[in-house]
Amino acid sequence: MSVIDIKGLHKSFGDLEVLKGIDLAIETGEVVVIIGPSGSGKSTLLRCLNFLEYPTEGEIRVNGELIDPKKTDLDKVRQHMGMVFQHFQLFPHKNVLHNITIAPMNVKNATRKAANMVARDLLQKVGLPDKEKAWPSQLSGGQKQRVAIARALAMDPDIMLFDEVTSALDPELVNEVLQVMQDLAAGGMTMVVVTHEMGFAREVASRVIMMDDGRIIEEGTPEQLFGDPQEERTRMFLSQVL
Amino acid sequence: MTLLNVVQDYFWGFLIATGMTLRLTAVSLVLAVVIGLLFAFLKISKYRVANIIADAYIGITRGMPLIVQLMFLYFGISSIVTLTAFWAGSFALALHAGGYVAEILRGAIQNVDRGQTEAARSLGMSHGMSMRLIVLPQAVRRAIPPLGNQFIIGLKDSSLVAFLGVPELFSKAMTAAAANYSPFNTYLVAGTYYLVLVIIFTWLVHKLETRLTPYRQEATR
Numbered sequence: 001m002s003v004i005d006i007k008g009l010h011k012s013f014g015d016l017e018v019l020k021g022i023d024l025a026i027e028t029g030e031v032v033v034i035i036g037p038s039g040s041g042k043s044t045l046l047r048c049l050n051f052l053e054y055p056t057e058g059e060i061r062v063n064g065e066l067i068d069p070k071k072t073d074l075d076k077v078r079q080h081m082g083m084v085f086q087h088f089q090l091f092p093h094k095n096v097l098h099n100i101t102i103a104p105m106n107v108k109n110a111t112r113k114a115a116n117m118v119a120r121d122l123l124q125k126v127g128l129p130d131k132e133k134a135w136p137s138q139l140s141g142g143q144k145q146r147v148a149i150a151r152a153l154a155m156d157p158d159i160m161l162f163d164e165v166t167s168a169l170d171p172e173l174v175n176e177v178l179q180v181m182q183d184l185a186a187g188g189m190t191m192v193v194v195t196h197e198m199g200f201a202r203e204v205a206s207r208v209i210m211m212d213d214g215r216i217i218e219e220g221t222p223e224q225l226f227g228d229p230q231e232e233r234t235r236m237f238l239s240q241v242l
Numbered sequence: 243m244t245l246l247n248v249v250q251d252y253f254w255g256f257l258i259a260t261g262m263t264l265r266l267t268a269v270s271l272v273l274a275v276v277i278g279l280l281f282a283f284l285k286i287s288k289y290r291v292a293n294i295i296a297d298a299y300i301g302i303t304r305g306m307p308l309i310v311q312l313m314f315l316y317f318g319i320s321s322i323v324t325l326t327a328f329w330a331g332s333f334a335l336a337l338h339a340g341g342y343v344a345e346i347l348r349g350a351i352q353n354v355d356r357g358q359t360e361a362a363r364s365l366g367m368s369h370g371m372s373m374r375l376i377v378l379p380q381a382v383r384r385a386i387p388p389l390g391n392q393f394i395i396g397l398k399d400s401s402l403v404a405f406l407g408v409p410e411l412f413s414k415a416m417t418a419a420a421a422n423y424s425p426f427n428t429y430l431v432a433g434t435y436y437l438v439l440v441i442i443f444t445w446l447v448h449k450l451e452t453r454l455t456p457y458r459q460e461a462t463r
Contacts, residue, residue: 079366089361103365135457
C-alpha cells in the first residue's frame with residue numbers, strides 16, 4: 001500500500017492555479033526527489049501532502065485513508081509526517097533539546113525522560129550530541145537544519161518531507177545536511193525531497209520527478225531522467241542546472 | 243513654603259498616597275492585560291463579528307479622552323451599578339489601557355513568523371497548542387518593551403483618578419498646594435515621586451526583558 005496516494009490534485013491561490021492535476025503515489029521506503037524550475041509548484045505539492053495547504057480539487061490518501069481536510073483530524077495525520085523547511089523554523093525561545101522534545105511531550109504525552117532519551121539519540125545521529133543546551137541563535141545554518149531534521153524525526157514519522165532544505169545554507173554547509181538525509185534514506189525512511197541539489201537526486205533518489213507549470217512532466221529513475229530525458233523541457237532545465 | 247519645608251511636611255503623606263497610586267496602577271494594568279489579550283484574539287479571529295467587536299472597542303477606548311471615560315464610568319455607570327471611586331477609576335484606566343494593550347499584543351502575535359506556526363502544526367500540534375507553546379511565548383517577549391511603555395503611561399494616567407476623589411498622589415498634591423500656597427514646590431515634589439517611580443519601573447521592565455530572552459543575547463537569526 002502506498003504511504004501517500006494522490007489523484008487529480010489541483011491547487012489554486014485565488015485566480016492563480018499552481019497545481020494543475022497531479023497524480024502521484026509514494027511507496028514505503030521510496031526516496032522521491034522533485035525537481036523543476038521555480039514556480040513550477042514543487043513546494044506547493046509538498047505542502048499539500050501534509051495539508052499545510054488544502055487541495056482545491058482532487059483526492060489524497062494517507063496510508064489508504066481518504067483525507068477530507070474539513071473532516072479528518074489533520075493533527076493526527078501530520079503526526080505521521082515529518083517536515084523540514086527551507087528556513088529551519090526552529091523555535092527560538094527553546095533550546096535545542098526542547099525543540100526536539102516539545103512535540104513528543106505535548107502531542108504524544110511522552111514523559112520528559114523518554115523524550116530526552118529519544119532526542120539525545122537523534123542528536124547523536126545528526127552529529128550534534130554536544131549541542132543540546134544551545135539556543136538556535138547560536139547554531140550555524142547547517143546545524144539548525146540538522147536539529148530541525150531531528151525535531152521532525154522525534155515524532156517517529158512514517159514519511160519525511162523536505163522543502164528545499166539546503167537552499168538557505170552557505171555552500172560549505174550544504175553537505176553536512178545532505179549527508180544526514182542520505183543516512184536517513186539508507187536507513188529505509190520514506191522521503192519526498194524538493195531540491196535543487198542534482199547530485200543528491202542522482203545518488204539518493206529511487207525516483208526523480210520533473211515538474212513544470214503545475215504538472216509532472218516526466219518521472220523515472222535518476223539514470224533515466226538525468227541520462228536520457230525524454231522531454232524537451234526536462235533537457236532544457238537540466239542543461240541549466242547541471 | 244520653601245522646597246525643604248514641603249519635603250519635610252509632606253514626605254510621608256505623599257509616600258502613603260504613592261501606595262494608592264501603585265495600587266490603582268497595578269490593578270488597572272493587570273485588568274488591562276486580560277482585556278487586551280481578549281480583544282487581541284478577537285481582532286485576529288477569522289470571525290468577522292469578533293473583528294468588528296474588537297475594532298469597536300479599540301476605536302472607542304482610544305478615541306475618547308481618558309478623563310471623559312473616567313467621569314462616564316464613575317458618574318454615568320454608578321447611576322446603574324454603584325462603584326467605589328477606586329474601582330471606577332481602576333476599571334476606566336484598565337478599559338482605556340486595554341485598547342492599547344490589545345493593539346500591542348495583536349501586533350506582536352501577528353509578527354511571529356507564520357513559518358513558526360507551520361512548523362508547530364507540521365509536528366502534529368493543534369492550533370491552540372501551537373498558539374500556546376510556540377506563538378504566544380514569542381509574542382509576549384516581543385511585546386514587553388511596548389507594554390512597559392504602556393504601563394508607564396498607565397502609571398502617569400492614574401493621576402487623573404484624583405478627580406474622582408481617590409486619595410492618590412496627585413490628589414494629595416492638589417490638596418497640599420491649595421493649603422500651603424506653594425504650588426510650584428509642591429508639584430515639583432509630587433512630580434519627582436512620579437519620576438522616581440517611572441525610573442524604577444523602566445529598570446524593572448528592562449530586567450524582565452533580558453531575563454525572558456536569554457536567546458536574544460547572541461541573536462543573529
